[in-house]
Amino acid sequence: MSIAEPSRASAGGGRVAVTGCVMLATIMQALDTTIANVAVPYMQASLNASLDQVNWVLTSYIVAAAIMTPPTGWLARRFGRKELFIVAVAGFTVASILCGAAQSLEQMVAFRLLQGMFGAPLVPLSQAVLLDIYPRERHGEAMAIWGIGVMVGPILGPTLGGWLTEHYHWRWVFYINLPIGILTLAGLVAFLDRPGRDRRLRMDWMGFGLLSLAVGTFQLMLDRGEHLDWFTSTEIVIEAIVAGLAIYLFLVHVLTAERPFIDLAIFRDRNFAAGVTLICITAFILFGSLALLTPFMQSLLGYPVMSAGMILAPRGMGTMLAMFLVGRLIGRVDIRLLMGLGYTLLALTLHDMAGFTLEVGFERFLLSGFIQGMGFGFCFVPISTLSFTTLAPEHRPQGTSLFSLMRNVGGSVGISVVIFLLSRGGQAARSELVQHLHPLAGAIRARPLPEAWSLDTVEGLAALQAEVARQATAIAYFSDFQLLAMIAACAIPVVCLARPPRRR
Numbered sequence: 001m002s003i004a005e006p007s008r009a010s011a012g013g014g015r016v017a018v019t020g021c022v023m024l025a026t027i028m029q030a031l032d033t034t035i036a037n038v039a040v041p042y043m044q045a046s047l048n049a050s051l052d053q054v055n056w057v058l059t060s061y062i063v064a065a066a067i068m069t070p071p072t073g074w075l076a077r078r079f080g081r082k083e084l085f086i087v088a089v090a091g092f093t094v095a096s097i098l099c100g101a102a103q104s105l106e107q108m109v110a111f112r113l114l115q116g117m118f119g120a121p122l123v124p125l126s127q128a129v130l131l132d133i134y135p136r137e138r139h140g141e142a143m144a145i146w147g148i149g150v151m152v153g154p155i156l157g158p159t160l161g162g163w164l165t166e167h168y169h170w171r172w173v174f175y176i177n178l179p180i181g182i183l184t185l186a187g188l189v190a191f192l193d194r195p196g197r198d199r200r201l202r203m204d205w206m207g208f209g210l211l212s213l214a215v216g217t218f219q220l221m222l223d224r225g226e227h228l229d230w231f232t233s234t235e236i237v238i239e240a241i242v243a244g245l246a247i248y249l250f251l252v253h254v255l256t257a258e259r260p261f262i263d264l265a266i267f268r269d270r271n272f273a274a275g276v277t278l279i280c281i282t283a284f285i286l287f288g289s290l291a292l293l294t295p296f297m298q299s300l301l302g303y304p305v306m307s308a309g310m311i312l313a314p315r316g317m318g319t320m321l322a323m324f325l326v327g328r329l330i331g332r333v334d335i336r337l338l339m340g341l342g343y344t345l346l347a348l349t350l351h352d353m354a355g356f357t358l359e360v361g362f363e364r365f366l367l368s369g370f371i372q373g374m375g376f377g378f379c380f381v382p383i384s385t386l387s388f389t390t391l392a393p394e395h396r397p398q399g400t401s402l403f404s405l406m407r408n409v410g411g412s413v414g415i416s417v418v419i420f421l422l423s424r425g426g427q428a429a430r431s432e433l434v435q436h437l438h439p440l441a442g443a444i445r446a447r448p449l450p451e452a453w454s455l456d457t458v459e460g461l462a463a464l465q466a467e468v469a470r471q472a473t474a475i476a477y478f479s480d481f482q483l484l485a486m487i488a489a490c491a492i493p494v495v496c497l498a499r500p501p502r503r504r
Contacts, residue, residue, distance in 0.1 A: 014191055015133050019142075021187035022126035023149050025089055028180045029122040030153025031160065032061070032096075032115070033411075034290070038161035039170035046170065049105045059223045060109045062412065064116025066219045067212045069405045070262070071203075072121040073397030076128070078201045081397075082194045085125050089188060091118030093181025100174035123150060124400035129192070131388055131396055140330025143384035144323040150407075151319050151380050154287065158294055159312065207253050207261025214246035215405070222416040226423065262402070266395050274498040275387025276403055278339070280410035281491045282379050285346060285484050288414030289372075292422070296477050297365075300358060300470060311362055315369035322377025335382045339495045342378030343488050345371055350485035354478045358470070375488075386498055418480045425476030426469075433468050 037058065044054040076084050095115035102108040127146055134142040164172040221239040228236055254260035267273045293312060297303040303311065326338055349372040356364075384403075391399050 318373025
């Protein structure tokens with residue numbers, strides 16, 4: 001049986017069992033993209049590392065996963081999808097245990113590299129398996145199931161990571177993968193069919209090397225840029241030059257090679273091209289907003305880690321509810337209308353967040369987060385379905401790899417952009433506010449400052465400076481939310497480029 005043919009596990013209990021297994025794999029990998037972030041300060045003390053050094057724990061995982069995502073399609077066709085899936089789950093589980101047992105920073109970074117390498121194939125393989133075992137008319141339902149793990153995992157990761165770190169130990173952030181990994185591995189061995197493989201398939205090592213270099217250095221630049229003040233750092237300049245040159249040489253290579261690593265003919269499918277563009281935009285908004293919300297609630301509003309996580313929980317609930325609804329509506333409603341509704345909800349809720357104040361109540365957070373989560377659900381499932389509804393089955397392994405790669409790249413760019421603008425925006429807002437804080441300013445003369453902020457005492461000046469910094473940071477947060485709202489609105493015209501699938 002060729003890898004493009006539907007699996008025989010597509011009927012009865014076999015389909016349910018396989019769906020459960022691949023969902024566990026997806027959730028396990030998706031959780032690890034954010035669950036370790038909360039534990040970084042605790043790792044820093046335990047591993048005796050500086051802040052810059054401990055950040056390599058996150059960077060190493062991101063870079064390794066980015067490099068190993070593109071070759072997933074080739075590895076599945078060459079060595080067998082079931083074999084690759086089993087090796088990836090087993091390797092990811094073992095690497096997680098090693099991360100939890102690490103005694104030094106060097107060990108932790110090395111084990112996180114392994115975790116990223118083995119974790120990279122899990123999401124694209126899960127998507128490819130579900131597309132194969134479900135008939136085409138049920139692809140919307142399959143992508144809704146798959147999307148729950150992909151979307152809810154990063155949202156709930158910080159909450160779960162904070163709970164494990166606070167009540168047990170930061171090492172349990174990694175040990176939690178052991179029972180999930182064992183259960184997933186047992187299910188895959190027992191229920192997943194073994195599609196055919198192509199032993200004669202050859203690797204385009206030149207294309208793979210150039211793409212890996214481009215993706216790896218680009219991810220490194222994005223992850224370390226804020227710590228090194230971007231292009232004032234020689235390291236960042238070198239990484240940007242290497243990434244740009246590598247992607248240029250890669251494009252030249254794939255256009256001239258007889259059998260390139262990535263067949264650019266896949267982008268002739270208009271729906272796939274529109275889908276990978278939209279998933280990049282959606283990941284930009286999702287991960288960018290997540291990078292803003294948690295520190296906003298903790299540092300400016302004073303919520304504890306667990307409380308901030310609980311306030312974000314309705315966001316995940318909204319996503320799951322929307323995915324459930326979309327799974328029922330796909331095939332009955334034009335898929336582009338669902339995506340348009342999703343981006344409209346995202347734009348409206350992010351614009352609403354741009355109007356928050358530092359006195360905002362948690363009820364407004366809950367409502368806005370729930371509706372925003374629904375927006376992500378209405379976007380993600382239709383995008384996943386649209387991307388593969390007209391794509392030839394033989395292109396699915398490569399298509400799912402590129403889909404996951406663009407999702408990861410979009411998320412990384414989103415985080416880097418909003419954090420950069422947050423820092424620069426806070427500085428600009430503070431400079432603007434300070435200009436109006438002197439005894440001769442019109443606002444001060446018209447309405448004198450409270451005694452606690454008196455300009456005549458050292459204590460008053462210190463308190464006033466702290467409040468100015470707080471307000472300036474809030475302005476920067478609200479500006480970032482407005483930017484994300486504009487990006488969500490700009491995604492709507494891209495939706496119109498897609499060709500509507502036939503209703504079933």
